[in-house]
Amino acid sequence: MRVEDFRGEAARVIARHAELESDAVERMLTVPPKPDMGDFAFPCFTLAKKLRKAPPAIAKEIAEKAAGDLELLRGAQALGGYVNLSVDRTRYAEAVLREAVSAGEAYGCSRDGAGHTIAIDYSSPNIAKPFHVGHLRSTIIGGALVRIFEALGYKVVGINHVGDWGTQFGRQIVGLKRFGRPEDADDLMSLNRLYVKFHEEADGAPELVEEAREWFRRQEAGDEVALALWRRIRDTSLDYFKRIYERLGVRFDSYTGESFFNDKMDAVIEEAHAKGLATVSEGALIIDLSAEGIDTPALLEKADGTTLYLTRDVAAARYRHDTYGCDRIVYVVASGQSLHFRQLFTVLKLLGHPWAKDCVHVNFGLVQGMSTRKGNVIYLEELLDEARERALAYMRGEIEKRLVLEDEETVAEAVGIAAIFFADLSKQRIKDYRFDWDLAISFDGDTGPYLMSAHARIAGILRNCGLDPDPDADVAPLVEPEAHRLVSLVARYPDVLREAGRLYEPSVLANYLLELARGLHASYAVLRVKGEDAGKAQARLLLFTAVKQVLHSGLTILGIQSLERM
C-alpha cells in the first residue's frame, strides 16, 4: 500500500462508473476546499453535456455506484456537481507516515530529473563594488531553485556570472594609483574607500575619467601591468564575496565571470557574419530582430569595436551548453532585463542553436524599502548585521517563555537571515514588494522565524515528552481531524516540490510550509504526547516526527536553518 494508491483507486472507481479512462479521471481529480468534505473530488460538469443531465444528478449516480466498490477509500458522496471521496484515514496515515519516516531526510525528493542537467545563473554581482542589496533577490531565489531542482533529482550547475570586467576596474586602478598605497589592493575596505574617492575627485576632473578609460583599454589590449592590477583587485573582491556567500549559505559550482569569455567572443561575431545575420548600423554591428517581433536590434559590437553584454552572454550560453551538456539554462535575473533575454534567446536561435528554446529567464520584481536604520541604499553586510541585531532585540523583548540559550547571537544570525530570505521567497517572484523589518522579523505571521519556531517546538516535544520514539508505532490512535489534516499535508510535500520546480517558484514551497506550521499549531493542544497512554503518545510522536522532517527539509531548501532550540 503506497500513498499514490489512494488517488489511484479514486481514479479507477470513478472511471469505471463514469465510463471514462482512468488517466483522464486522474487528471481531473481535485481536492475539496474543506477537509471534512473529503480527500479527492471529481467534478461532473464536463460530463453534463455528453450525458445531457444536470451535474448534481450525475454526481449522485456515480457516488451511489462507487460507494459499494471501495477498498482504500471509505466514502463516496455527491455534493453539488462533485463526487467527493474520502480515504480510510488509518490506512492513509499508515501509508503516508511509514513512507515519510522511512525515507527520512530524502522524503519529498524524487528522481524526476534523473539524467538531466540544469545550469542556473544567479547572483552574478558586479564585483568591483561591495555586495549591494540589489543582487540579494537573485541570490536568494536562485539558491532556492538550485536546491529545489536537486531535490527533484536533476544535476544542477550553479553559476555565478560575476561582473569582473569593465570600465569600473579602470576607475578602481586610478583610485589605487592616485590616492592609495600598493598594499591597498589586497584589502577590500581600502579599495571601496578609494573607489569612492575616485568618484569624488573625478567630479571636477574629467582627466581622471579619461585615465580610467585608458587603463581599461590597456586591460582589453592585454597589457600585463594593467592585467596584473586587475587580477589583484579581482581576487580581493572575490574573496570578500565568497565570505558573504558563506554567511548566506550559498554555494556555486562555477565563477566563470565576464572576463572568462573575453577570448570567446570573436567566434560569436564570426558566426553571426557567416550566417549573414550581422549588419552595420550607425557604426555598430547589430542583428536586426524586427522579423522576430523585437524592435530593438541586438548589438554585438559598439562603433569603437568593443563588445557588449549581449555578445558575452551568447558566448557564455554556448560555453555552458558545451561544457556541462545541460539541457536547460536558467537565468535568475530581475524583470528589468526581460528585453535583453528575449534578444539573447532569439539570437541563439538565429545562430542555429535548437537548445535556445530551453533557455529560461526566471524574472523577478523589485524590492523597495530594503535599507538600514542609517537609511540610504545599503550594502548587504550592513543589512545582515542589522537583521541579527533586530532578531536579538525581538527575542529578548517579545518572547515570553523563551529558552535560555548560550548561543543567542548565533541563533539571532540565523533568525535574521530567515526573516530576510522568507520575506522574499514567500511572495511570487514576479511581483514587486516592499520590505518591512517588523513584518519580516516577527515570530507571528507569515515569516521565516515563525516557521523556525514551529520546528523548534516539535523538537521541544520530542525532547521533553520522556519517550523514545518508536518508528513502527501503530497509527490507529490518530483519529482526530487535526491529525488527518497533518497527514494530508505531509502527503502533499513531494508534489509541492514538483510544482515549485515546474513554475520556478519557491513561493509555492514557502506557502506550503506556512500551511504545515499552522496545521501543527492548530493540533498542538489536541494532540498531546506527554501524559497520554503509550499507544496514543507513540502514534502522535510518529506524526510529529514526519512533520518535523518536512519542515526541516523545506526550510533547508529555502536556505533557512531549522534549529532544535531557539
Add this chain to the structure above:
RNA sequence: GCGCCCGUAGUGAAAAGGACAUCACGAGGGUCUCCGGAACCCUAAGUCCAGGUUCGAUUCCUGGCGGGCGCACCA
C-alpha cells in the same frame, strides 16, 4: 509615444477556468494550570472599472484606469 509586467479586505499574500474567494498581520472580542503562550477560537472587512467567451471567470479575451520596468553602443 511604443513594448513587457503587476492590480484580490487597512496591510502582506493564496486560489491549473470550479463548490460559500483562503490565510496571515493589524483591529475588536474570547479560551486554556500551556510537552515551548513563539498557541488556539470567534467577529468585522475584499477580486480596479466596462464589456466579452463559458454551464461556471480573481483566473482567459478586448478596451479603459492606476502602478512598475524597459525601449542600440552601460551591465
